[in-house]
Amino acid sequence: MSLEPTQSMTIAADAVAFTAVCEACVDVDTAAGLSGSRFAGRLDADLGAGIFLCRRGHAIRIVRSLPENRSESAAVEAA
Numbered sequence: 001m002s003l004e005p006t007q008s009m010t011i012a013a014d015a016v017a018f019t020a021v022c023e024a025c026v027d028v029d030t031a032a033g034l035s036g037s038r039f040a041g042r043l044d045a046d047l048g049a050g051i052f053l054c055r056r057g058h059a060i061r062i063v064r065s066l067p068e069n070r071s072e073s074a075a076v077e078a079a
Helices: 023-032 068-078
Strands: 007-011 017-021 038-042 049-053 059-064
Touching: 007 017, 017 023, 017 059, 038 049
Parallel strands: 007 059
Antiparallel strands: 017 038, 049 059
16 A cells, blocks of 8 residues: 555634545445545644545645635736
8 A cells, every 4th residue: 555645625714613525435335335435634824735534544634725815916926
C-alpha cells in the first residue's frame, strides 16, 4: 500500500474539521455490502494542506481553499 495520495479533497478556507469519503474504499464497501468509506479529520487553521489516512490506510490529500478576498486579490495581481 502506497502512502502517496492519489485522492484529493478541497475544504472551505475557514473549515478545521471535515468528513471525507475514501473513493478507494467505496468500491470495496459496495462489493461487500458495507458503508464504512467515510472518515473524519481535522486540519488546523494555520495549515493549507495535509495528508490523511482513511481507516484502511488509503492516503487522501486535503487542501484548504483560498479565502474569497485572497483569491480575488490574487486574480487582480495576475491581470
